[in-house]
Amino acid sequence: MIIKGEKYLVTGGTGTVGQELCKRILEFGGKVIVLSRTEEKLKRLQEKYKKIEIVVSDILDKTLVRKSIKDVRGVFHLTALAQGMQSGKPIESINVNLLGSMNILVESLNVDFVLGVSSDKAVQISGNYGATKFLMENLFGEFETINPQTKYRIVRLGNVIYSTDSVLEKWKGKIQNNEEVIITEPKATRFFMTKEQSVDMILNCLENSKDSTPYFENMKSTSMGNLLQAMSNKYLQEGSELSVNKIGLQSNENLHEKIKEDDKVDDSTNVVKFNKVDKKTGYIIYIQEIQTSEKLHKVEIKILKSDMTKLRQTLISKQIDELVKLYPLEYFNKFRFYLMSQDIPFITRMPFVKQEGRMVIDFKPNGSSQNYYEDKNGELSEVTEEQLDWKIYSGSIGKKKVKLKIVK
Numbered sequence: 001m002i003i004k005g006e007k008y009l010v011t012g013g014t015g016t017v018g019q020e021l022c023k024r025i026l027e028f029g030g031k032v033i034v035l036s037r038t039e040e041k042l043k044r045l046q047e048k049y050k051k052i053e054i055v056v057s058d059i060l061d062k063t064l065v066r067k068s069i070k071d072v073r074g075v076f077h078l079t080a081l082a083q084g085m086q087s088g089k090p091i092e093s094i095n096v097n098l099l100g101s102m103n104i105l106v107e108s109l110n111v112d113f114v115l116g117v118s119s120d121k122a123v124q125i126s127g128n129y130g131a132t133k134f135l136m137e138n139l140f141g142e143f144e145t146i147n148p149q150t151k152y153r154i155v156r157l158g159n160v161i162y163s164t165d166s167v168l169e170k171w172k173g174k175i176q177n178n179e180e181v182i183i184t185e186p187k188a189t190r191f192f193m194t195k196e197q198s199v200d201m202i203l204n205c206l207e208n209s210k211d212s213t214p215y216f217e218n219m220k221s222t223s224m225g226n227l228l229q230a231m232s233n234k235y236l237q238e239g240s241e242l243s244v245n246k247i248g249l250q251s252n253e254n255l256h257e258k259i260k261e262d263d264k265v266d267d268s269t270n271v272v273k274f275n276k277v278d279k280k281t282g283y284i285i286y287i288q289e290i291q292t293s294e295k296l297h298k299v300e301i302k303i304l305k306s307d308m309t310k311l312r313q314t315l316i317s318k319q320i321d322e323l324v325k326l327y328p329l330e331y332f333n334k335f336r337f338y339l340m341s342q343d344i345p346f347i348t349r350m351p352f353v354k355q356e357g358r359m360v361i362d363f364k365p366n367g368s369s370q371n372y373y374e375d376k377n378g379e380l381s382e383v384t385e386e387q388l389d390w391k392i393y394s395g396s397i398g399k400k401k402v403k404l405k406i407v408k
Contacts, residue, residue, distance in 0.1 A: 082164060182247055
């Protein structure tokens, strides 16, 4: 909890999340001192938030680190050599992410708390960044043992949207300039969050975590291909064609990231596919796929291309955050309910969990709808009373619970 009038040190306070954290501490009435080695960024931050104190220092400078920590109530440790900057730089990674963290811990023995920001990359280690973050987490655990008077906390974040070195920022520029976009593996899934969500999680960790065990909240991943499609819908100029270069997973990447050690990331993946056009009928088909090792489950929405053109600017151009922060099925239902609110006709197909076949619902512009049962051969028939009584279909697909609302 941030206490009014108390001072807090933020290392890495000039970064995307760091700036948002400084802003939040000030809003709570706290005082902020920011330590960073980039003087220009610190001055810009101080121009933005006049009350902030700044210290130009490398995190490896023990004397200035000690001076910065004097009289603070707690330390938020965000400084790190970013994932994209670490290729081929193991020594620098160790210096900044590990030895720098050690300096902070050694000089913070008398503060109320030290909160370190870690990453999902610390779970399945495949590169310098994940390795050093994993070791940093263990350092916090060691200091908790030897110095119980200070609270040591770790929070694991996902990828922060539009942060420094973010792939979204790179894609945005390439798409807007009609240049080739590089993607490693479209099926790869990543955790994405906004800077506001990141700070919420940091402060929730401070308030709710009981020890140095890594704290994380329920984050939903999205596929990189799905994300690129949404970026294209938002930023690609009309009449332009997106050029994509798929280069495959790199040596320091995982196909799926984990947020905790026992995640079964390869058990199932969820993807919303856009812009599959049925040329015969003029429908655009939006497909929700739930892939398990046993079966591919699909949920579909069909909408006339002419109607989608009207909606595209108001629907797809809404904040990209909407797509990446929501579980795909939730986003899918949000899309469906949005169409209903706009009196747009559409057809949706949803699988029965307890039996073969799908429920087909034809939504009319006036709000009415017609229900059908579709068998495995695609033949339609009337829905039985028993089926109509199931207002919510739910079941376990892999280890994921799926709920499909039937709106009459």
